[in-house]
Amino acid sequence: MIPPTPERITGLVLAGGLGRRMGGVDKGLSLLGGEPLVEHIIRRLAPQVGQLIINANQNHDIYAGFGYPVVGDRIEGHAGPLAGLEAGLAACTTPYLLTVPCDSPFLPADLVSRLAACLTAHKASIAVARTGEQLHPVFSLIRSDELPELQAFINAGGRRMEAWLRRLCWAPCPFDDCPEAFANINTPDELRAHQAGDTAR
Numbered sequence: 001m002i003p004p005t006p007e008r009i010t011g012l013v014l015a016g017g018l019g020r021r022m023g024g025v026d027k028g029l030s031l032l033g034g035e036p037l038v039e040h041i042i043r044r045l046a047p048q049v050g051q052l053i054i055n056a057n058q059n060h061d062i063y064a065g066f067g068y069p070v071v072g073d074r075i076e077g078h079a080g081p082l083a084g085l086e087a088g089l090a091a092c093t094t095p096y097l098l099t100v101p102c103d104s105p106f107l108p109a110d111l112v113s114r115l116a117a118c119l120t121a122h123k124a125s126i127a128v129a130r131t132g133e134q135l136h137p138v139f140s141l142i143r144s145d146e147l148p149e150l151q152a153f154i155n156a157g158g159r160r161m162e163a164w165l166r167r168l169c170w171a172p173c174p175f176d177d178c179p180e181a182f183a184n185i186n187t188p189d190e191l192r193a194h195q196a197g198d199t200a201r
């Protein structure tokens, strides 16, 4: 197994959703503390990985302005985060891909090192963040050579990320010491609440 060192990992920021609960806006570009959510993610993730890719299905030019390649879903009909993962894996040139959602701006500074240690210890194909009983499949470190398996799952109608990862050799990675790092922002009220608490972080 090739060790999942940072330079062998591409970070994929999943920003391809519809943001219905946010009122249909492009959630990754929603402002928190005066900065787009995607910028918060990039600031935390870029030091942890060798390369970055943004997955987006609208506003490509704006996302490209952050300085990283932008890929859109190749599967039609807003098939969910697995569609973004499929596009990211297809564009990825490193042996590992790390996914994060665009709406969790407080992600851990040691997310990648802990997922990498877990993947190695379990000789797994995918390591998934877990807090308590809750899995966070959109925070996963994945072997890039699982792309054909993912495409087969999607072609057979599979859409749930957790259902897919359970077909692989997968390992849960505990982050019980920092559950707040996985808080996500789905609604204008949640955005306002975090905005109000932003100065405290």
Ligand SMILES: Nc1nc2c(ncn2[C@@H]2O[C@H](COP(=O)(O)OP(=O)(O)OP(=O)(O)O)[C@@H](O)[C@H]2O)c(=O)[nH]1
Binding pocket: 014, 015, 016, 017, 018, 019, 020, 021, 022, 027, 055, 056, 073, 077, 078, 079, 080, 081, 082, 083, 084, 085, 100, 101, 102, 103, 138, 186
């Ligand atoms: N590429 C891609 N990513 C998606 C899609 N749907 C959701 N996501 C991403 O998956 C993560 C979790 O998304 P959700 O909050 O469940 O969905 P959303 O579309 O962003 O928001 P809602 O419409 O309010 O559910 C986010 O990073 C989204 O950008 C999709 O169809 N394609």
